[in-house]
Amino acid sequence: MGKAKGRYHEVSIVIGSLNTHTPEGRLAEKWQNYQATVKLVSPKNKRGFEIIVVGTGLAGASAAASLGELGYKVHAFTYHDSPRRAHSIAAQGGINAAKNYQNDGDSVWRLFIDTIKGGDYRSREANVHRLAEVSLNIIDQCVAQGVPFARDYGGLLDNRSFGGAQVSRTFYARGQTGQQLLLGAYSALMRQVGQGSVTLHNRKEMLELVVHEGRAVGIVVRDLLTGEVSSHSAHAVVLATGGYSNVYFLSTNAKMCNVTAAWRAHRQGALFANPCYTQIHPTCIPQSDEFQSKLTLMSESLRNDGRIWVPQKGSDTRPPSEIPDSERDYYLEVKYPAFGNLVPRDVASRNAKSVVDEGRGIGERANGVYLDFTDAIAAQGEAAIADKYGNLFDIYERITGENPYKSPMRIYPATHYTMGGLWVDYELMSNLPGLFVLGEANFSDHGANRLGASALMQGLADGYFVLPSTIGPWLAQMLGESKLPADHEVFETTETAVAQRTQRWLNINGTRSVDYFHRELGKLVWDNVGMSRSRPGLEKALSEIPALYEEYLSDVRVLGSAQTLNQSLEKAGRVADFFELAQLMARDALEREESCGGHFREEHQTPEGEARRDDDNFAHATAWEWTGDPQKSIAHFEPLDFTEVDLAVRSYK
Amino acid sequence: MAKTISVTLRIWRQDGPNAPGEFVVYQVEDIPDDASFLEMLDILNERLIARNKEPVCFESDCREGICGTCGLMINGQAHGPQKATATCQLHMREFKDNDVIVVEPWRAESFPVIKDLTVDRSAMDEIIKVGGYISVNTGAAPDANLIPIPHQTSSAAFDAAACIGCGACVAACPNSAAQLFCSAKVQHLNLLPQGQAERWERAEAMVEKMEEFFGSCTNHGECEEACPKEISIDFIAWTNRDYVKSKLKRRIGP
Ligand SMILES: Cc1cc2nc3c(=O)[nH]c(=O)nc-3n(C[C@H](O)[C@H](O)[C@H](O)COP(=O)(O)OP(=O)(O)OC[C@H]3O[C@@H](n4cnc5c(N)ncnc54)[C@H](O)[C@@H]3O)c2cc1C
Numbered sequence: 016m017g018k019a020k021g022r023y024h025e026v027s028i029v030i031g032s033l034n035t036h037t038p039e040g041r042l043a044e045k046w047q048n049y050q051a052t053v054k055l056v057s058p059k060n061k062r063g064f065e066i067i068v069v070g071t072g073l074a075g076a077s078a079a080a081s082l083g084e085l086g087y088k089v090h091a092f093t094y095h096d097s098p099r100r101a102h103s104i105a106a107q108g109g110i111n112a113a114k115n116y117q118n119d120g121d122s123v124w125r126l127f128i129d130t131i132k133g134g135d136y137r138s139r140e141a142n143v144h145r146l147a148e149v150s151l152n153i154i155d156q157c158v159a160q161g162v163p164f165a166r167d168y169g170g171l172l173d174n175r176s177f178g179g180a181q182v183s184r185t186f187y188a189r190g191q192t193g194q195q196l197l198l199g200a201y202s203a204l205m206r207q208v209g210q211g212s213v214t215l216h217n218r219k220e221m222l223e224l225v226v227h228e229g230r231a232v233g234i235v236v237r238d239l240l241t242g243e244v245s246s247h248s249a250h251a252v253v254l255a256t257g258g259y260s261n262v263y264f265l266s267t268n269a270k271m272c273n274v275t276a277a278w279r280a281h282r283q284g285a286l287f288a289n290p291c292y293t294q295i296h297p298t299c300i301p302q303s304d305e306f307q308s309k310l311t312l313m314s315e316s317l318r319n320d321g322r323i324w325v326p327q328k329g330s331d332t333r334p335p336s337e338i339p340d341s342e343r344d345y346y347l348e349v350k351y352p353a354f355g356n357l358v359p360r361d362v363a364s365r366n367a368k369s370v371v372d373e374g375r376g377i378g379e380r381a382n383g384v385y386l387d388f389t390d391a392i393a394a395q396g397e398a399a400i401a402d403k404y405g406n407l408f409d410i411y412e413r414i415t416g417e418n419p420y421k422s423p424m425r426i427y428p429a430t431h432y433t434m435g436g437l438w439v440d441y442e443l444m445s446n447l448p449g450l451f452v453l454g455e456a457n458f459s460d461h462g463a464n465r466l467g468a469s470a471l472m473q474g475l476a477d478g479y480f481v482l483p484s485t486i487g488p489w490l491a492q493m494l495g496e497s498k499l500p501a502d503h504e505v506f507e508t509t510e511t512a513v514a515q516r517t518q519r520w521l522n523i524n525g526t527r528s529v530d531y532f533h534r535e536l537g538k539l540v541w542d543n544v545g546m547s548r549s550r551p552g553l554e555k556a557l558s559e560i561p562a563l564y565e566e567y568l569s570d571v572r573v574l575g576s577a578q579t580l581n582q583s584l585e586k587a588g589r590v591a592d593f594f595e596l597a598q599l600m601a602r603d604a605l606e607r608e609e610s611c612g613g614h615f616r617e618e619h620q621t622p623e624g625e626a627r628r629d630d631d632n633f634a635h636a637t638a639w640e641w642t643g644d645p646q647k648s649i650a651h652f653e654p655l656d657f658t659e660v661d662l663a664v665r666s667y668k
Numbered sequence: 669m670a671k672t673i674s675v676t677l678r679i680w681r682q683d684g685p686n687a688p689g690e691f692v693v694y695q696v697e698d699i700p701d702d703a704s705f706l707e708m709l710d711i712l713n714e715r716l717i718a719r720n721k722e723p724v725c726f727e728s729d730c731r732e733g734i735c736g737t738c739g740l741m742i743n744g745q746a747h748g749p750q751k752a753t754a755t756c757q758l759h760m761r762e763f764k765d766n767d768v769i770v771v772e773p774w775r776a777e778s779f780p781v782i783k784d785l786t787v788d789r790s791a792m793d794e795i796i797k798v799g800g801y802i803s804v805n806t807g808a809a810p811d812a813n814l815i816p817i818p819h820q821t822s823s824a825a826f827d828a829a830a831c832i833g834c835g836a837c838v839a840a841c842p843n844s845a846a847q848l849f850c851s852a853k854v855q856h857l858n859l860l861p862q863g864q865a866e867r868w869e870r871a872e873a874m875v876e877k878m879e880e881f882f883g884s885c886t887n888h889g890e891c892e893e894a895c896p897k898e899i900s901i902d903f904i905a906w907t908n909r910d911y912v913k914s915k916l917k918r919r920i921g922p
Contacts (some may be wrong), residue, residue: 095729097790117811159802159812160862168818195829203799413753416761531714579683
């Protein structure tokens with residue numbers, strides 16, 4: 016078996032250690048072995064343990080519901096008015112599972128390999144294998160809950176293929192897979208709420224993690240309606256608070272998505288891993304103007320039937336229908352004959368950027384490429400295409416005023432997903448004992464790039480199947496211990512700090528709005544820590560972001576009071592955390608002197624412009640420790656050992 | 669470049685749940701007609717902040733018409749004039765230069781105003797809590813393909829499951845009834861083979877919980893008109909049928 020040489024790093028960590036706690040044994044047996052030997056908590060004792068779950072997206076809702084079913088006392092927090100609103104609801108395309116219902120040669124091993132390769136060999140082998148194994152149970156669970164996945168005419172489940180795979184393993188529910196999966200998890204959660212095992216805390220924003228004697232003991236939250244700041248204590252804290260794409264201001268994420276929960280935990284000692292691994296999604300509607308509030312994703316499943324092209328010559332202003340086939344460049348099909356339009360996201364995105372940079376972009380602002388369904392409609396009929404993508408086509412038409420059945424869609428990459436996140440071990444516990452991190456908020460399974468339809472899989476794997484087992488050992492050793500009382504001094508000091516920080520935004524009384532600064536920050540990050548990065552750009556980001564942050568701290572204007580619903584006030588704290596995170600992203604991107612997955616360094620590419628990885632020096636995850644200044648964070652390294660996979664140059668040709 | 673328009677907004681402003689509210693008039697100039705309705709409000713808010721005035725409080729999140737967070741009464745219509753469109757997906761190109769647009773929160777006793785255009789819709793969660801699920805603990809599920817579900821059945825269940833829980837149906841109903849919301853969830857689950865075991869209890873529990881919070885349905889059909897996901901009122905009829913059947917069954921045994 017090929018093994019990465021990897022630079023060996025001495026791990027010298029003040030807080031905890033980077034032990035991944037990966038079980039012994041062959042890769043395919045690790046999870047089974049783990050489950051067979053893991054410490055259990057008896058049903059009677061479960062009732063004595065309280066668990067806080069922050070976030071009710073796929074990861075949080077599935078975790079809270081499953082823990083409640085097991086008998087734990089769960090407290091679920093969300094800043095939304097209902098758990099059902101979490102950003103997971105917006106996922107469109109589908110969820111992967113190695114069911115092999117299509118008899119096309121799929122298997123757990125193949126899903127594992129595709130995910131490792133898709134992540135450009137920057138993820139932890141054992142976690143990814145477990146994810147592929149658990150994928151089978153997820154689909155069973157969801158169908159039993161009533162998730163109406165697409166079915167064929169025999170009534171059995173249908174699948175589609177997605178980028179980075181040569182099999183059809185993606186389960187989908189029209190173009191609303193995330194909605195249906197979340198409603199499934201939400202219904203399971205509400206059932207537990209009804210039965211009293213889960214207490215729901217809606218419209219409560221976690222603003223601090225509380226750490227006592229080196230372990231996570233609870234959280235401090237602000238009630239978004241009354242402004243009341245309160246403490247909540249538990250035996251374990253689970254964060255399932257989503258990703259940080261909104262650091263770019265414009266992204267495909269819901270407007271409220273933010274990094275605050277994870278960042279506050281980071282500031283309390285949790286290591287933040289691989290912040291520079293961000294994903295740009297190739298198929299979004301291009302920006303139409305400066306006022307734009309967010310970018311809309313067109314599911315990548317569209318690449319199954321749509322063909323991507325630009326005119327062969329630059330500045331071609333003819334309407335698409337007047338450009339003959341011979342004058343079109345189907346650049347993905349030409350360059351990557353095996354995968355064609357289904358290459359992974361980073362490859363598709365960078366290729367779109369390069370044709371647009373060459374001056375071959377299309378549309379009024381020459382800022383997109385075509386995604387054309389003409390051939391698919393001719394071959395399959397409009398009805399079949401409408402059945403598969405009807406609602407996506409409707410969304411597109413509503414936003415752009417153009418009909419994709421008649422003329423090709425215009426698309427361009429946009430920030431979409433963040434692979435980086437809080438560092439966790441095999442048990443999904445961070446380096447801070449008692450703090451667990453699930454879903455997009457952790458860094459664990461997607462390496463440097465996530466394959467389509469794998470985030471939903473990971474969120475539900477973590478919540479339904481992994482955490483309910485892996486939280487056992489942590490709790491088992493606390494048997495009989497009561498949680499720290501929520502009026503303990505450490506909670507009181509944290510509450511005071513939170514209230515003061517909130518008040519601070521109101522006291523600045525500057526001249527520019529929070530959104531103004533957020534947009535400016537977003538531009539800086541997009542231009543310099545976006546789809547393509549270089550040393551000069553990253554250094555620029557590292558000098559300009561703190562300067563803008565200084566201005567923010569002295570000139571932001573937040574009106575109103577802290578005792579009512581105040582959306583600008585909520586945003587003010589979140590944007591401040593984005594300012595700090597952005598610096599860590601740039602720093603991480605600068606230190607990673609290689610190109611891998613979503614992280615493309617212009618200095619590290621082949622003569623053909625493909626990413627050049629450096630396995631000798633960078634086959635590791637970088638986990639950053641907070642020091643008080645994001646530019647002076649300390650790097651710790653988790654070497655990535657590949658025992659059963661050969662590190663190969665990723666090729667989709 | 670995109671065209672711009674100017675409109676007059678009459679917006680409901682209310683400081684808090686118990687504060688009196690009033691309409692305030694705002695003149696907003698030069699809004700690009702590619703802007704969504706909410707982006708227009710974003711622009712208004714930026715301008716208000718610049719003038720040291722508190723921005724208008726309205727909720728939204730995904731801005732893709734799927735999370736159900738947004739929802740405004742626009743000229744008396746829930747989610748505004750465009751059919752099958754949530755507020756966030758409505759664009760200014762649907763309006764004309766110099767239009768007067770009245771913007772209000774959802775109006776319903778069960779949705780108290782929190783601030784300005786923001787209301788409390790938590791009563792909807794109460795309905796889900798008592799039966800909007802299939803009781804299957806994690807790990808207890810059989811293989812997903814064990815029970816084939818005819819395409820038609822699964823498609824009908826999906827049509828019901830498409831509900832985004834925005835509350836437009838309640839806001840549009842003269843009686844503030846929640847029948848469309850409630851029956852969409854009842855039928856999503858009652859149509860599926862997996863939902864049969866709890867079919868009757870579900871219908872009874874959810875309908876009765878709904879009646880604690882919301883008004884009664886008198887078949888106006890405004891809910892279907894207002895629904896951004898075009899959920900059919902047939903589901904209400906089917907739920908009524910399930911409810912009555914359940915009551916009968918209880919009386920005469922299974
Ligand atoms: C438009 C779009 C389409 C996508 N399509 C797909 C797809 O087809 N397939 C796929 O696999 N993936 C897809 N993804 C990615 C996927 O949807 C997400 O990665 C995933 O849903 C994240 O789930 P989560 O549970 O980790 O977090 P989220 O769903 O983001 O939930 C976060 C939760 O945390 C809460 N929260 C956050 N911070 C706080 C705080 N401080 N206090 C209290 N509560 C807090 C929020 O209220 C929310 O409940 C898509 C993403 C986007 C943007």
